[in-house]
Amino acid sequence: MFSVMKTEQGKRWRNWARTSQSTPEKTFYPSSMEEVIFIVKEAVQEQKRIRVVGAGHSFTKLVETNDWLISLDLLSGIEEIDEVNHMVTVLGGTRLFQLGEELGQAGYAQENLGDINVQSIAGAISTGTHGTGLDFGNISTQVVELSIVTASGELLTVSEKQNARYFKACLVSLGSLGIIVKVKLKIIKSLxxxxxxxxxxxxxxxxxxxxxxxxxxxxxxxxxxxxxxxxxxxxxxxxxxxxxxxxxxxxxxxxxxxxxxxxxxxxxxxxxxxxxxxxxxxxxxxxxxxxxxxxxxxxxxxxxxxxxxxxxxxxxxxxxxxxxxxxxxxxxxxxxxxxxxxxxxxxxxxxxxxxxxxxxxxxxxxxxxxxxxxxxxxxxxxxxxxxxxxxHWGKMHHLSQKELLALYPKLPDFLAVRQELDPHGVFLNDYLKEIWIGEQSTEKLPVME
Structure with a gap:
């Protein structure tokens, strides 16, 4: 399975804004959940860290890694539209514009969107992407259920009913709790x-x-x-x-x-x-x-x-x-x-x-x-x-770990869940260690080209 998966060696990665770049040792393009699980297990065995990228539309160093990078571009598309309960099941790499078009063809829509729609659904959820309107939360509030590949290679289903103690932590996680491979979202009739x-x-x-x-x-x-x-x-x-x-x-x-x-x-x-x-x-x-x-x-x-x-x-x-x-x-x-x-x-x-x-x-x-x-x-x-x-977690900022702890009252609880699900830091990079754990990296500001 691993030998036929699309893989690139030493290819430089840059985000959309050109504020972040790195050269991963390997970049993987899995097309199934089984392939994602395989990569994670291999990474643990070889003591590699993993970051995941969607559209690369975050302005920070969220994705930077010199170890392994996973692109979800090939893990994309709608699996099912539940017309009775008004929900859609969609794979993690699906871009928002693609989801909007396919839902529209079926007579449905997301209740709210941001002003940019090139992000993957997994990335939009993980960074707290939002639109506008005081009756609507960010895109994460549309989530009913998440399927996540954890650092142990387990496929974990998280919702209000299954593994509920992880649910509120997983909704905005910056990709640090696992890899979101599938999402179930609330949808509305197209208006x-x-x-x-x-x-x-x-x-x-x-x-x-x-x-x-x-x-x-x-x-x-x-x-x-x-x-x-x-x-x-x-x-x-x-x-x-x-x-x-x-x-x-x-x-x-x-x-x-x-x-x-x-x-x-x-x-x-x-x-x-x-x-x-x-x-x-x-x-x-x-x-x-x-x-x-x-x-x-x-x-x-x-x-x-x-x-x-x-x-x-x-x-x-x-x-x-x-x-x-x-x-x-x-x-x-x-x-x-x-x-x-x-x-x-x-x-x-x-x-x-x-x-x-x-x-x-x-x-x-x-x-x-x-x-x-x-x-x-x-x-x-x-x-x-x-x-x-x-x-906003996907935008540039200069706040320290101490300042973030003061602003986000549930950050200590989140970090406890993070430690439980990923005790060896498979899904961490230097940037996340710096802002959450206080370990200093050598460069604070994103590069400017």
């Missing part, structure tokens, strides 16, 4: 949404923020540095028939990618023009009103590469935080032109979820690849920490 994008002035946003949050099924907004113009986006259920979205997709590619790439390159070469480009981008926002299915509207293509940090704060601090962000950018004259993405997420009880036991506002900061980001990110992180900010 048609009315999507609207418009611009308003910042004082009006502050005045009506609570109404926007509570009166829309899905709501997000974008702050533009050095501008009082704010882009607001809403999605609500409609009786309209879906529109043909060819022009909408073309517009997203043209404006949000190709044109924005040109503007970003200008800012990289002439960073003093960043404030002008930000104001220009804000003024260019038009009004859009379309209808479509969720998997057609939630996500937008992201071709322009960037660095990103994202923090989750209690929602009651939302207004104070965005005001302080705006003031800090102008006071420090940060050379940034990327808009700041602001979303809301329901509280949950997953142990390592940033939204653990609190309704949350997520605020994401971006910097174009090749532009200095350190000072800007440090200042934004300082504001987020002031408001009890917890970092």
């Amino acid at each position: 048609v949404y009315a999507y609207q994008s418009d611009k308003i002035l910042y004082p009006l946003l502050v005045e009506q923020l609570d109404r926007y949050i509570h009166e829309n099924r899905h709501f997000e907004f974008y702050l533009f540095p050095y501008s009082d113009i704010v882009q607001v986006k809403t999605m609500n259920i409609t009786e309209r028939k879906p529109d043909r979205l060819h022009f909408h997709r073309f517009q997203n590619l043209l404006l949000e990618n190709y044109l924005f790439y040109i503007l970003s390159e200008f800012c990289r070469l002439f960073s003093t023009g960043s404030s002008f480009v930000s104001r220009l981008s804000a003024r260019a926002i038009g009004k859009t009103m379309i209808a479509g299915k969720s998997h057609e509207l939630f996500a937008t293509p992201r071709l322009v590469k960037f660095r990103e940090i994202e923090y989750c704060i209690p929602i009651e601090h939302f207004k104070s935080a965005i005001q302080e962000i705006r003031e800090c950018i102008e006071e420090k004259k940060h050379r940034v032109h990327f808009p700041i993405e602001c979303r809301t997420v329901k509280a949950d009880d997953s142990w390592l979820s940033p939204s653990y036991q609190r309704e949350s506002a997520y605020i994401a900061f971006h910097m174009y690849k090749g532009m200095p980001y350190e000072e800007y990110f440090y200042d934004m992180e300082a504001i987020m920490r002031k408001y009890e900010g917890r970092p």
Whole structure:
């Protein structure tokens, strides 16, 4: 079995954002759960550590390894749709866009998605990937059951009913408890949404923020540095028939990618023009009103590469935080032109979820690849920490083990489960050892190319 499995020797791996890279001794592409189990048992026998990769869309060193890397690309697809109980069973490497399309063809959908859909379902669950809407948790809250290959090579089924004491730990685990090979998710009947994008002035946003949050099924907004113009986006259920979205997709590619790439390159070469480009981008926002299915509207293509940090704060601090962000950018004259993405997420009880036991506002900061980001990110992180900010696990951050222990009350319980399921650290790498156990690695910041 092992000899016919697709395997690569010494191939360099890099993540999407080019903030992390390593050269695994071997990279495996299993196409079955049996092959995953075989690899894990071989790794234990040969004293190798394993990391697993989906789309490589995390900005941190989560995947880096010089030992063995497993790609789940070939372990993909829907196994079963349970139309009675509204659930889908899907293999761990399935990309979100693939899942959305296949569910849509069958008349179903996930209840919520993020604004990027290239991640694998296992990766999205493991890092706490989220969308927006205060009635919805992150993608992990859609999980009914997980099938995980543990460090002993056992196929462990985890749910509220089976091995329940592991369930809340497994929902957001950064791939450190085992390899998620299969997932059972809650799904809903496919709906048609009315999507609207418009611009308003910042004082009006502050005045009506609570109404926007509570009166829309899905709501997000974008702050533009050095501008009082704010882009607001809403999605609500409609009786309209879906529109043909060819022009909408073309517009997203043209404006949000190709044109924005040109503007970003200008800012990289002439960073003093960043404030002008930000104001220009804000003024260019038009009004859009379309209808479509969720998997057609939630996500937008992201071709322009960037660095990103994202923090989750209690929602009651939302207004104070965005005001302080705006003031800090102008006071420090940060050379940034990327808009700041602001979303809301329901509280949950997953142990390592940033939204653990609190309704949350997520605020994401971006910097174009090749532009200095350190000072800007440090200042934004300082504001987020002031408001009890917890970092998104897939985004860059500078928090120490001590700080993470203070922010995540169930982290000690999680680490106890981790030690029980993987006592020899098969699924750990240097990065995870540093942020969870306190062992220092030689490099703290992701590399920048």
